[in-house]
Amino acid sequence: MENKSFATHVMEEAEEKGILKSKVLTFMLREELIAALDEKINSFSFAKEPSSIHTQEAVLELRDTNTGCIFRRELPLEVEENATGIRLRGENASNQQVEIIFYSQGGAERLGMLMGQGPDEDPCGGHSEHEH
Numbered sequence: 001m002e003n004k005s006f007a008t009h010v011m012e013e014a015e016e017k018g019i020l021k022s023k024v025l026t027f028m029l030r031e032e033l034i035a036a037l038d039e040k041i042n043s044f045s046f047a048k049e050p051s052s053i054h055t056q057e058a059v060l061e062l063r064d065t066n067t068g069c070i071f072r073r074e075l076p077l078e079v080e081e082n083a084t085g086i087r088l089r090g091e092n093a094s095n096q097q098v099e100i101i102f103y104s105q106g107g108a109e110r111l112g113m114l115m116g117q118g119p120d121e122d123p124c125g126g127h128s129e130h131e132h
Contacts, residue, residue: 023068052082083107 004012010033011020020026042048058077063070078089084107089099103111
């Protein structure tokens with residue numbers, strides 16, 4: 001009797017059911033499996049819906065436009081995500097610290113208000129400079 005991994009059994013069953021007969025169907029199965037596994041992994045956490053996410057290492061998934069092949073890379077990249085947006089920090093080829101910030105719509109609006117580009121009226125309704 002052959003000692004096959006669980007993943008091998010799943011792939012064989014998918015093949016038998018015709019799910020792997022095209023790239024599109026195979027990709028759809030992959031996305032479904034990733035989502036199901038992520039949901040299960042996250043179920044072990046006490047904070048399933050954190051208000052912010054922070055990590056020192058990121059996994060980058062790439063789909064090559066010429067071949068359609070998918071590649072995964074683990075990068076030493078600090079990532080912070082919250083309601084304001086996502087901040088990526090790392091080093092460039094000269095070992096200098098660099099960062100890129102992608103603002104959410106709400107974060108961009110708050111930044112605009114801080115820079116004097118917001119409404120002339122108090123959005124909270126009643127917190128004017130005369131009321132303390």
